[in-house]
Amino acid sequence: MTQETVPALTSAEAPTVRDRAVGLRVSGVDKIYPTRRGEVHALSGIDLDIGRGEFVSLVGRSGCGKTTLLRILSGLLAPTAGTVEAGGRSAWVSGHRNDAVFAEFGLVFQEANLFPWFTVADNIALPLKLRGVGKAQRRARAVELCGTVGLSGFEDSHPRELSGGMRQRAAIARALACDPSVLLMDEPFGALDAMTRDRMNLELQRIHAESGATVVFVTHSITEAVFLADRVVLLTPRPGRIRSITGIDLPRPRSAETEASAEFGGIVRDLRTELDLED
Numbered sequence: 001m002t003q004e005t006v007p008a009l010t011s012a013e014a015p016t017v018r019d020r021a022v023g024l025r026v027s028g029v030d031k032i033y034p035t036r037r038g039e040v041h042a043l044s045g046i047d048l049d050i051g052r053g054e055f056v057s058l059v060g061r062s063g064c065g066k067t068t069l070l071r072i073l074s075g076l077l078a079p080t081a082g083t084v085e086a087g088g089r090s091a092w093v094s095g096h097r098n099d100a101v102f103a104e105f106g107l108v109f110q111e112a113n114l115f116p117w118f119t120v121a122d123n124i125a126l127p128l129k130l131r132g133v134g135k136a137q138r139r140a141r142a143v144e145l146c147g148t149v150g151l152s153g154f155e156d157s158h159p160r161e162l163s164g165g166m167r168q169r170a171a172i173a174r175a176l177a178c179d180p181s182v183l184l185m186d187e188p189f190g191a192l193d194a195m196t197r198d199r200m201n202l203e204l205q206r207i208h209a210e211s212g213a214t215v216v217f218v219t220h221s222i223t224e225a226v227f228l229a230d231r232v233v234l235l236t237p238r239p240g241r242i243r244s245i246t247g248i249d250l251p252r253p254r255s256a257e258t259e260a261s262a263e264f265g266g267i268v269r270d271l272r273t274e275l276d277l278e279d
């Protein structure tokens with residue numbers, strides 16, 4: 001029986017992302033990369049609890065271990081020591097990845113990494129195809145997601161016909177295809193111009209509010225981190241440790257007005273000062 005012939009759950013029965021969203025718990029995580037020139041101690045003693053549906057931004061200087069931590073959270077990399085749990089389930093059991101934990105995670109990286117020979121809709125629907133979802137259902141979902149990320153009308157375009165910002169939106173839509181309960185993003189807007197980035201921040205804020213997913217978002221931009229997050233985690237390098245965790249209590253939804261407020265400016269200034277203290 002194909003997926004298409006399975007009767008769909010009514011919306012009253014279907015668990016929403018908000019229902020399924022899980023918290024993440026990182027305890028005593030260390031990461032050491034063995035290299036030919038010796039060991040690189042990338043992370044040390046990382047303890048972090050992320051609540052269900054929370055938006056956490058990770059900031060810090062280049063090389064402080066942000067990507068390493070995100071890759072550990074996404075199951076792409078095993079920690080050298082310590083534990084990672086999602087929704088109370090261990091992510092790694094005796095060095096083996098617990099795939100069930102990561103099945104509901106969506107990942108977005110700095111590069112959109114779309115397949116150039118697939119259309120936008122086919123790229124977005126790829127995770128559904130890999131799960132055996134039928135063609136008509138895949139198409140319907142891809143069209144819906146194009147609407148969510150502002151790509152309506154570009155379903156049948158190829159990635160080369162899109163701007164950088166549009167490609168990144170397609171990558172976000174692809175990450176959303178399976179309704180992830182956890183969204184892990186590594187500098188997803190790093191390559192975009194400032195105006196597009198501002199728009200993407202507003203869109204991401206809306207997607208987070210609508211879906212209720214837990215989000216961990218890596219960025220070099222302190223303003224972007226503060227604008228989006230419930231909490232900003234600042235890492236310091238060699239080895240990467242958590243220096244501070246700042247709660248951002250600014251009302252939502254946030255807007256250009258929020259960014260212009262004295263409170264926003266004060267939080268950004270304090271975080272910049274903390275980063276500068278490391279020099």
Ligand SMILES: Nc1ncnc2c1ncn2[C@@H]1O[C@H](COP(=O)(O)OP(=O)(O)OP(=O)(O)O)[C@@H](O)[C@H]1O
Binds near residue numbers: 034040042065
């Ligand atoms: N595969 C690897 N092998 C060896 N060392 C690595 C590897 N990946 C990362 N490192 C080292 O681990 C440390 C943390 O790297 P990571 O990529 O996590 O930093 P980052 O905070 O994401 O930096 P950036 O802001 O530049 O993206 C760095 O010293 C880096 O050289």
Ligand SMILES: [Mg+2]
Binds near residue numbers: 066067068
């Ligand atoms: Mg990185």
